[in-house]
Amino acid sequence: MIYRHAIFLTVFCCVFPALMVIADSPPIDYYQPENIRKFADYLYAQGDYLRAAGEYQRYLFSQSSALGNDILRRIADSYRLGGHPDRAVQFLETLLQTQPNSNLARYELGATYFLMEQYDESIRFLKESQDLFQGEEYRWKSQMLIGMNKLMQKRWASAFQHFDQFDLSGLPETAGHHASIYKRYAEDGRELSSKNPLLAGFLSTVLPGSGRIYVGRPNDALLTVFLLGVLGWAAYDGFAENGVSSRKGWTFGTVGGIFYFGNVYGSVVAAQTHNRRTEAVFLATIPLKIP
Numbered sequence: 001m002i003y004r005h006a007i008f009l010t011v012f013c014c015v016f017p018a019l020m021v022i023a024d025s026p027p028i029d030y031y032q033p034e035n036i037r038k039f040a041d042y043l044y045a046q047g048d049y050l051r052a053a054g055e056y057q058r059y060l061f062s063q064s065s066a067l068g069n070d071i072l073r074r075i076a077d078s079y080r081l082g083g084h085p086d087r088a089v090q091f092l093e094t095l096l097q098t099q100p101n102s103n104l105a106r107y108e109l110g111a112t113y114f115l116m117e118q119y120d121e122s123i124r125f126l127k128e129s130q131d132l133f134q135g136e137e138y139r140w141k142s143q144m145l146i147g148m149n150k151l152m153q154k155r156w157a158s159a160f161q162h163f164d165q166f167d168l169s170g171l172p173e174t175a176g177h178h179a180s181i182y183k184r185y186a187e188d189g190r191e192l193s194s195k196n197p198l199l200a201g202f203l204s205t206v207l208p209g210s211g212r213i214y215v216g217r218p219n220d221a222l223l224t225v226f227l228l229g230v231l232g233w234a235a236y237d238g239f240a241e242n243g244v245s246s247r248k249g250w251t252f253g254t255v256g257g258i259f260y261f262g263n264v265y266g267s268v269v270a271a272q273t274h275n276r277r278t279e280a281v282f283l284a285t286i287p288l289k290i291p
Helices: 002-023 034-046 049-061 065-083 085-098 103-115 119-129 136-152 156-164 173-190 196-207 211-215 218-245 247-284
Strands: none
Touching: 002 065, 034 049, 034 065, 049 065, 065 085, 065 103, 085 103, 085 211, 103 119, 103 136, 136 156, 136 173, 136 211, 173 247, 196 211, 196 247, 211 247, 218 247
16 A cells, blocks of 8 residues: 555656646647648648648748748649649749749649640740750750650650650769650550551441451441341332332331441541550550659
């Protein structure tokens, strides 16, 4: 019993003064700008980018403009990483209005256009920015990104020429390695198996179903031949029985004619679909990484 009391008194004497110190300390003001910034940095580090963007904006409104440019870039970065590149563009454009010579903001705006799949806009902006970049780092990075845009546009010949003329001297080893990889993919892209939509349509016009065989869809070809055969036979039977006034003949003949032209159009679409799928599968294999 005495032993328990001794332990209790010892713990009390150690803990009570600490509690008194905590009680006497002033409460934390979470609305102070420096605490808002700390919380925003914490959310950003945890990957909670959208909430971090909101806290950075709160910090921006409560802080002097001297720190505004750094916070604008961090807000844009948060929105970009959080899957809202359109919001990131707004803040990067605002940042460039106040810091037109910012290499980082200019490059990130071009990269954000790329993430938004606005490839033409990304190429245009990065090309216009070439003479505005200070130092070689952002020049070669933007050139790399221009080539990546062309790959995503499936402009294989243009992308190959771009990376073929890419000056690898002075680049980091990893950057030169990626440029070589992209060049090889551009070359492979030029040799992708594709189907000519006009040829597919012509084949189906001459021989229904042959266009589907051309694009690698033999089951559709068999179905086309079967249906056209049934409709054609039904129309023939109607006209043979009642002549040109046969309602059955005209009905099945009209349906057969519509199906015939649908077979031609469907072959053209099937060739286009084949090409899009082939290119999409190929693009998915390219290890694109924004430098």
